[in-house]
Amino acid sequence: MNEPATAIEAAVAASPLHQLKDELDIVIPTIRNLDFLEMWRPFLQPYHLIIVQDGDPSKTIKVPNGFDYELYNRNDIKRILGPKASCISFKDSACRCFGYMVSKKKYIFTIDDDCFVAKDPSGKAINALEQHIKNLLSPSTPFFFNTLYDPFAEGADFVRGYPFSLREGVSTAVSHGLWLNIPDYDAPTQLVKPLERNTRFVDAVLTIPKGTLFPMCGMNLAFDRQLIGPAMYFGLMGEGQPIGRYDDMWAGWCIKVICDHLGLGVKTGLPYIYHSKASNPFVNLRKEYKGIYWQEDIIPFFQQVVLPKDCTTVQKCYIELAKQVKEKLGKIDPYFDKLADAMVTWIQAWDGLNPTSASFSNGKTG
């Protein structure tokens, strides 16, 4: 469990099924190469990749043979979005959300290029995508906490006292996976504990209760694009921005508020991937430091957000959220004004590229 699985171990664990092969895109942001995909080949080759190339567009990204993919660099993003390209971050993995926008599939799985196949305690290679699909295709239970975790898991169920009327659950919009080896710590924690590795395999999936926020990590994440896609904007990070490493956090707070409002579920826990690279904590500190004290205001903001009943689609919720960000967070720093504008631009760009989803409503309000 303390090393990643080899390609052969993954091959052994792969099943021939490859569920949702034609309904799921894998979005990978990268600036270097995609060698890591070799390890994932048995699990991921049947799926279509959307590669978002950050940084220098003149560089060629090598994709291992046999993968079916489309690749977008900064020039492509500018060409496709025109002036709206301003909402897509540059020199930051937040640019990956362009991949979500341009996909035509129902589901997205996104993974970082330093994430490898993990092993479970028995030594078996973990097919993370398969687990994410299980998570997304089974209901969530946000209204009442089940002490035996995911009641839809094999060998588990709802415990005594769990009302039967809540046992059907709601649709799962997001599946948030975890990481063995290098944990997703912030820079101060990394500096204090440079050697800490996550070796604890927690064999559980659970629904994050309604009304509870969490720090969403974009390293190992899957979601239903039709249910929540427009809210998966990863914000303004990287070049020209005062902050970094808060892209997935920002998206996570937005999607959770919207999921709670629309009656959708967010799961966390399995699957694990093996995170191999520890980024430089000093570089991270510089990127994060504003975020560390801004989040003290951002969190209460999200905890207190109320979305009006007439926000019945994700886009409407998101536009309303952008409005409130401008009103309430704008006074902390002009960055939030820009971010609120970018959130609106993002929705316009999303609707432009996905015209049928503009009228999509799941009809539920929280």
Add this chain to the structure above:
Amino acid sequence: MSLSIKDHEIDIVIGALRSDLTSFMSEWRPIFSRFHLIIVKDPDLKEELKIPEGFNLDVYKKPDIDCVVGTSTSTIFSGYSCRYFGYLVSRKKYIISMDDDCYLAKDNKGILVDAVAQHITKLTTPATPFFFNTLYDPFTEGADFVRGYPFSLRSGVQCALSCGLWLNLADYDAPTQALKPEERNSRYVDAVLTVPARSLMPISGINIAFNREVIGPALLPSLRLGGEGKFRWETMEDIWSGMCVKVACDHLGLGVKTGMPYVWRNDRGDAIASLRKEWEGVKLMEEVVPFFQSVRLPREATTTEDCVAEVANVVKEQLGSKDPIFARAAKAMVDWVMLWKSVGSSTSSPGA
């Protein structure tokens, strides 16, 4: 950052619903022997208790209960509720309580789980109810708060209640176990986590621990089913009590943790027989859950007793007319607060 706990600050309370506690006590001896035990015999149990020698314990039976609370009140301690008497008369800061059909479980490495030590660790490290940590308990060895967790929330709050879990016979209700008679819980989840504020859950009384000083009065016998019986499938008293505890903890800024430790719960009883006899509890939860989700306690409720009294009020107003069982529960809660205030502050003589 954990508080240190002395053995003498802990009482282990066991409600005896079976008379022969020999195998139970013998199995737990290595872990229990350091502590003081309170064993409360179900007042309805006719046979004499068989308890092995060599423990530091006090045993309370019907006559003792009658002596402390009066014969008319002692009926509230019938069945599984007998353990609440133990909570009432304990003078210790921490209580660990488990059903008498629970045995030592083994973890994923095959090592026997010291459930007492794990409960203590949970109670003496902070809880983090205001923001979910995706790596679960940040105070566990080898874990921490993840990126994006606000620093102002990292000191956490005091943990008032620790809920444990069960391998083998999980705490399912009768319909679920009847539908899946062979299902046994074999999944050992190596995690402790704080149940977020304002999230409610079914708190099972089978394997719990709590800070009696801080939350004692909220663990109470009040909801008694018409057909309440001597199997967990035939009760909801702990679920009801657990709702009160969680609401009080959320209001008072205290934490509730769930997860490890696991105990091994032996097969006992017949789910189908229980289902035939008692399904009222399952039906009641449909009212109970939305009710507790809507309860808002006033600012003036600053102690656990205040919280319990307030909840009792609201139960009486909003649920009392729906079913007499709720009106009785509300009264029982009010009586309990008075009982706690009177008995909790006086010493009682231990039984033989």
